[in-house]
Amino acid sequence: MARENTRVIFKKRPEQSATPDCFDVVKEPLAPLEPDQVRVEVEYVSVDAGVRTMLRGEGFHRQVPLGGTIHAGGIGRVIESTADGWEQGQAVRGGLGAQTIATVPTSQLEKVDDLPGLSLSAHLGVLGGSTGVTAWIGMRHVACPKPGDTFVVSAAAGAVGSIAGQIAKKEGARVIGIAGGDRKTAYLVDQLGFDAAIDYKNEDVNARLKSLAPDGVNVFFDNVGGAVLDAVLDNLAMHAKVVICGAISQYDDMDNVTGPSMYLRLAERQSSMEGFAYFHFPESIGPATVELEQWLREGSITMPEEILEGIEKYVEALQFMFDGGNLGKLLVKPRSGL
Ligand SMILES: NC(=O)c1ccc[n+]([C@@H]2O[C@H](COP(=O)([O-])OP(=O)(O)OC[C@H]3O[C@@H](n4cnc5c(N)ncnc54)[C@H](OP(=O)(O)O)[C@@H]3O)[C@@H](O)[C@H]2O)c1
Incomplete structure (x- = not known):
């Protein structure tokens, strides 16, 4: 069965707030995989304040080109692979973008473990790099x-x-x-x-x-x-x-x-x-993750997650954050029922 990707793209540079007319949601068929690529079913997309600074055309953060997929951290599972050692079902985290299915080189990903008793979303929340x-x-x-x-x-x-x-x-x-x-x-x-x-x-x-x-x-x-x-x-x-x-x-x-x-x-x-x-502190990411997971498991640290369902809700989620709607980590689940 031919499958499609649905992605949120950058349509128009915002003058002030990133309003819905600055984005579009497009569906397109999946292209065949190139060598050393993996296809990932994205389970959660991280909504981050810093994304607004990527819509300017220049700046500290890597900019999103007009027509490009909105940059976003995500977590998902490999559904297809041409890369050695990247098996179907492997949980992965990385710059997956605001989309339902990401087709990316392995250099853009890290393998992560399933977290017994915890949702995979914790890899973007308490254990997330930008969180x-x-x-x-x-x-x-x-x-x-x-x-x-x-x-x-x-x-x-x-x-x-x-x-x-x-x-x-x-x-x-x-x-x-x-x-x-x-x-x-x-x-x-x-x-x-x-x-x-x-x-x-x-x-x-x-x-x-x-x-x-x-x-x-x-x-x-x-x-x-x-x-x-x-x-x-x-x-x-x-x-x-x-x-x-x-x-x-x-x-x-x-x-x-x-x-x-x-x-x-x-x-x-x-x-x-x-x-x-x-x-700027790459050597601390590992120790931070270990301690945060320990605190999360023992219940001495907590964070609610607010999750909007449907990738088309990404734009609404960004506005929700800038309006101060979220308590804890804000995420989008690209497809409900996953
Ligand atoms: N230095 C780094 O490496 C790094 C990495 C990741 C994130 N960050 C920064 O960390 C901060 C928090 O990011 P986050 O992703 O965790 O977002 P977040 O705190 O979950 O959400 C942003 C919150 O900011 C508040 N806010 C929005 N507009 C505001 C305004 N005009 N004035 C005052 N408060 C406003 C809102 O809460 P209220 O209801 O309280 O207004 C909103 O819920 C951001 O500044 C982000 O850029 C830095």
């Missing part, structure tokens, strides 16, 4: 909170932020999460055991920090940038550390990034700001 592993690397290599520190994290109920905050709790810090809306702040305090949470959409972040952290913030793990970053900068303790993991509030207009306007607090408080990307 749990990013949080682990940012915490261990850059943030490094000490017991008793006041640790603040933004986009705290999202994929990277929620794991960073949970690691900070493990390190003995007092953790304050910043997130949008009651559902998220309640989740952070009631389910994750954060010490406090600030709803940046309905509260004055600066005033709340002054009351929650009168002695100042020792470590800030920032995923958001803009006004939230400024509010935390204004509340730093002496010798504080600001970690730039990302700045989602700025991704829709990277030619006009806002702020930070409070950066002189770094001089006044003898503090520092340091950014990182997880792939």
Whole structure:
């Protein structure tokens, strides 16, 4: 039976938000495999904030060409192979793209183990490079909170932020999460055991920090940038550390990034700001994965997954994330019932 691939392609460069008219969903027949290729039935596609920065035509991240498949990490199983050692049924992870069936060289993939008792999706969630592993690397290599520190994290109920905050709790810090809306702040305090949470959409972040952290913030793990970053900068303790993991509030207009306007607090408080990307620490990806899996299995770390079904939902999922809809890891399951 002739099979088809359905993929999400990049149609039009966004002016601000990546609206649905910037994408198309196309179906096409599968071409015969070339040597050393595998065909993968994609089971989960990772929805990542950084994708917005790949739609500009230039930038730090590898850009998606117009007409090209949207770049996305994914997990799936080999259904056909011309590559030695890549058998049908093998679970694989890699840059599979926003599509139902990926035809890729093996150099673009890594084999992963099935996870007894856990969904394969955990390889993109707690164990994912751009998710749990990013949080682990940012915490261990850059943030490094000490017991008793006041640790603040933004986009705290999202994929990277929620794991960073949970690691900070493990390190003995007092953790304050910043997130949008009651559902998220309640989740952070009631389910994750954060010490406090600030709803940046309905509260004055600066005033709340002054009351929650009168002695100042020792470590800030920032995923958001803009006004939230400024509010935390204004509340730093002496010798504080600001970690730039990302700045989602700025991704829709990277030619006009806002702020930070409070950066002189770094001089006044003898503090520092340091950014990182997880792939700058390749030697830590293995150890991070091992420890994260151990924590996941013992139940000392957790992360919900929100899953939209149908590859055509990828565009909606991206908007959902930029509207702050997701709690934990956001995924798309390209075909329901798989
Ligand atoms: N450095 C690295 O290696 C690396 C790797 C992966 C990801 N990242 C970065 O990590 C951050 C989180 O990524 P993720 O994939 O885990 O996403 P996520 O946190 O699961 O989802 C993004 C969240 O950001 C918040 N947000 C969206 N627009 C916002 C705005 N304008 N202002 C403030 N908050 C906004 C929303 O939560 P609210 O409801 O709280 O608004 C949304 O749920 C991103 O900045 C991403 O680029 C960095």
